[in-house]
Amino acid sequence: MNRILYEPGECVKGVVIFRKEKARHIRQVLRAGAGDYLKVGEIDGPMGTGRILNVSSNEVCVAVETEALPRKPPVDLLLALPRPKVLKRLIPQIAALGVGQLFLTNASRVERPYFDTHVLEPETMRALLLEGLTQAGDTLLPKVRVVRRLKVFLEDELHARVDAEERLLLHPHGGEPLFHALHAGQARSSRVLLAVGPEGGWVPFELELFEKAGFRRVGMTHRVLRSDTACVAALAAVAMRGDSRPGRRPGEPAGNFRLFGPL
Amino acid sequence: MNRILYEPGECVKGVVIFRKEKARHIRQVLRAGAGDYLKVGEIDGPMGTGRILNVSSNEVCVAVETEALPRKPPVDLLLALPRPKVLKRLIPQIAALGVGQLFLTNASRVERPYFDTHVLEPETMRALLLEGLTQAGDTLLPKVRVVRRLKVFLEDELHARVDAEERLLLHPHGGEPLFHALHAGQARSSRVLLAVGPEGGWVPFELELFEKAGFRRVGMTHRVLRSDTACVAALAAVAMRGDSRPGRRPGEPAGNFRLFGPL
Numbered sequence: 001m002n003r004i005l006y007e008p009g010e011c012v013k014g015v016v017i018f019r020k021e022k023a024r025h026i027r028q029v030l031r032a033g034a035g036d037y038l039k040v041g042e043i044d045g046p047m048g049t050g051r052i053l054n055v056s057s058n059e060v061c062v063a064v065e066t067e068a069l070p071r072k073p074p075v076d077l078l079l080a081l082p083r084p085k086v087l088k089r090l091i092p093q094i095a096a097l098g099v100g101q102l103f104l105t106n107a108s109r110v111e112r113p114y115f116d117t118h119v120l121e122p123e124t125m126r127a128l129l130l131e132g133l134t135q136a137g138d139t140l141l142p143k144v145r146v147v148r149r150l151k152v153f154l155e156d157e158l159h160a161r162v163d164a165e166e167r168l169l170l171h172p173h174g175g176e177p178l179f180h181a182l183h184a185g186q187a188r189s190s191r192v193l194l195a196v197g198p199e200g201g202w203v204p205f206e207l208e209l210f211e212k213a214g215f216r217r218v219g220m221t222h223r224v225l226r227s228d229t230a231c232v233a234a235l236a237a238v239a240m241r242g243d244s245r246p247g248r249r250p251g252e253p254a255g256n257f258r259l260f261g262p263l
Numbered sequence: 264m265n266r267i268l269y270e271p272g273e274c275v276k277g278v279v280i281f282r283k284e285k286a287r288h289i290r291q292v293l294r295a296g297a298g299d300y301l302k303v304g305e306i307d308g309p310m311g312t313g314r315i316l317n318v319s320s321n322e323v324c325v326a327v328e329t330e331a332l333p334r335k336p337p338v339d340l341l342l343a344l345p346r347p348k349v350l351k352r353l354i355p356q357i358a359a360l361g362v363g364q365l366f367l368t369n370a371s372r373v374e375r376p377y378f379d380t381h382v383l384e385p386e387t388m389r390a391l392l393l394e395g396l397t398q399a400g401d402t403l404l405p406k407v408r409v410v411r412r413l414k415v416f417l418e419d420e421l422h423a424r425v426d427a428e429e430r431l432l433l434h435p436h437g438g439e440p441l442f443h444a445l446h447a448g449q450a451r452s453s454r455v456l457l458a459v460g461p462e463g464g465w466v467p468f469e470l471e472l473f474e475k476a477g478f479r480r481v482g483m484t485h486r487v488l489r490s491d492t493a494c495v496a497a498l499a500a501v502a503m504r505g506d507s508r509p510g511r512r513p514g515e516p517a518g519n520f521r522l523f524g525p526l
Contacts, residue, residue: 002487089352093492097484136486179503221360221502223399224265229356229495236496237503239484240442 001025003039003047003137005130011042011064016050018060026052026060040064041139043130070140073098074191075238076162080107080198081146082227084117088128090228091119095132095142097235100191101162105147107206109198120146150206154213164193167215170234172201172224175217178234182241192238196231264288266302266310266400268393274305274327279313281323289315289323303327304402306393333403336361337454338501339425343370343461344409345490347380351391353491354382358395358405360498363454364425368410370469372461383409413469417476427456430478433497435464435487438480441497445504455501459494 004026006016018026026032033055040050040062046069050062077099082090087104094102104120118124129141145161147153168181182188195215202210207217220233267289269279281289289295296318303313303325309332313325340362345353350367357365367383381387392404408424410416431444445451458478465473470480483496 093489096486096488096492097496098486135489138486177503220499223359223361223401223502225359226356226398229359229499232492232495233360233499233502236483236492236499239486239496240440240500 001029001134003041003134003139004050005041005043005134005139006064008042008045014064015053016040016062016064018062019058023055023058023060027055032060038062039137041137042066043133043139044141045069045139047137047139070138072100072140073142073239074189075099075235076101076103076164076191076193077231077235078103078105078147078193078195079231080105080196080202080227081110081114082198083111083114084119086228087114087117088119090231091125091128092132092135093232094235095129095138096136097132097232097239098136098138098140099142099235100140101143101145103145103147103153105150105153107150107198108203109200115146115148151209154209158213162193163191165190166192167195167210167213168192168218169195169202169207169210169215170197170230171207171217171219172230173219175219178218178220178237181216181218182237188241194234194238196227196234199227264292264397266304266397266402267313268304268306268397268402269327271305271308277327278316279303279325279327281325282321286318286321286323290318295323301325302400304333304400305329306396306402307404308332308402310400310402333401335363335403336405336502337452338362338498339364339366339427339454339456340494340498341366341368341410341456341458342494343368343459343465343490344373344377345461346374346377347382349491350377350380351382353494354388354391355395355398356495357498358392358401359399360395360495360502361399361401361403362405362498363403364406364408366408366410366416368413368416370413370461371466372463378409378411414472417472421476425456426454428453429455430458430473430476431455431481432458432465432470432473432478433460433493434470434480434482435493436482438482441481441483441500444479444481445500451504457497457501459490459497462490 004018004022010016026038032038032052034052036052038050038052041047046066048064048066050064053061053063077094079102081087081104125144133139133141195210220230225233267281267285273279289301295301295315297315299315301313301315304310309329311327311329313327316324316326340357342365344350344367388407396402396404458473483493488496
């Protein structure tokens with residue numbers, strides 16, 4: 001846990017009480033006690049620093065001072081719904097890398113039963129997203145939306161829902177190198193909507209829909225990557241573009257584990 | 264399967280017989296028959312194109328014309344051994360992204376029982392590597408070595424085993440942006456040795472060892488990534504650097520699935 005998150009309602013008069021797994025983590029992993037500082041954050045709200053007031057066997061009481069709202073990640077992701085097992089391990093990674101919106105879409109090569117997975121239930125999804133945010137030290141929950149009809153979405157809804165200046169379709173064969181697309185001209189600072197296809201790729205009809213919707217085809221390497229690998233790789237490429245400061249943000253303390261115990 | 268691989272001994276007078284899963288894939292997924300062409304490759308040998316001679320219920324007989332040896336990927340990876348479950352799903356991704364050598368190393372924060380996993384047994388490891396190569400369309404098996412004593416390795420063996428000009432240590436806090444490190448000056452074309460730590464990071468003693476061994480610290484984003492996410496992200500960053508041609512190699516046919524059936 002690189003930032004310990006709490007629900008908006010959990011902070012009463014500037015004090016949050018952490019219980020269960022979070023309390024255990026503070027006590028046993030961070031080995032923190034009264035007077036120590038923690039990186040904390042309100043889910044979908046500001047990040048902050050917490051000073052531990054007291055630690056009991058099952059509760060850790062923390063006085064919170066909130067700081068700035070985190071910036072919204074400069075990328076939205078449209079991902080052909082992968083099979084449940086892959087989805088489940090991919091969601092925390094997507095949240096950790098950071099996206100503003102996540103569209104999980106149907107496609108010709110997406111199997112229908114994938115939509116029945118419990119991973120898409122709001123509670124499960126939220127828990128997986130929070131796992132990623134806690135890891136990354138962020139507080140902003142990606143907005144997740146399930147898209148059942150890709151054509152309708154691309155033709156009628158995309159414009160209203162996404163404000164990205166660059167629409168890039170990751171494709172294993174052909175197209176401009178993603179690296180160039182992300183660094184050419186204005187692209188360096190623009191919002192990006194990335195589309196990542198299903199195993200086996202998009203079918204020609206879908207490729208046409210994307211083209212009509214203003215997507216440019218981009219590729220990463222001459223190697224053909226699995227859809228989930230490509231997804232992590234491409235999001236990381238966008239994150240690296242926007243972030244020339246690799247360490248902490250200005251004025252922000254380092255990770256929790258730097259504040260307590262051995263590095 | 265974006266390239267169907269065979270063992271060196273399986274090619275007799277230019278003909279390979281594919282059986283079991285590979286034969287099934289050719290028949291049912293690629294829907295290929297006599298006269299069709301396939302992307303094939305000899306494990307740790309040249310890539311090639313195969314012309315199907317005939318297809319029976321459990322065998323596919325292919326005449327192979329070998330082409331160039333693939334280039335060795337421009338990166339070696341030193342990875343603190345992750346827990347078995349993570350290792351198992353990471354190995355195919357590492358092989359797909361491409362590394363020359365893979366050193367799986369002990370570290371202060373690596374738990375001893377991790378070394379007992381069956382994933383490290385040569386047969387299991389080889390199968391996982393081949394899964395990644397088949398996906399990526401490559402034939403070169405990464406050379407995997409288990410490093411039990413990181414200190415001895417960094418002090419006494421590294422120099423003889425690794426010829427990378429750039430030694431980069433991925434670290435969540437501080438350091439030069441990986442992006443800069445990969446694109447500054449000569450770095451664009453040099454071999455890279457990447458070191459990725461365990462969950463919780465390297466301890467100070469280990470960081471010193473790396474520094475003495477000539478590693479520079481680099482970071483990717485201000486977000487703290489899980490070790491396996493960071494690993495995929497960093498390898499992809501190296502791959503994108505070296506590969507300004509995103510599609511296929513010159514003269515090489517597109518992926519198997521482009522040759523047969525719908526895209």
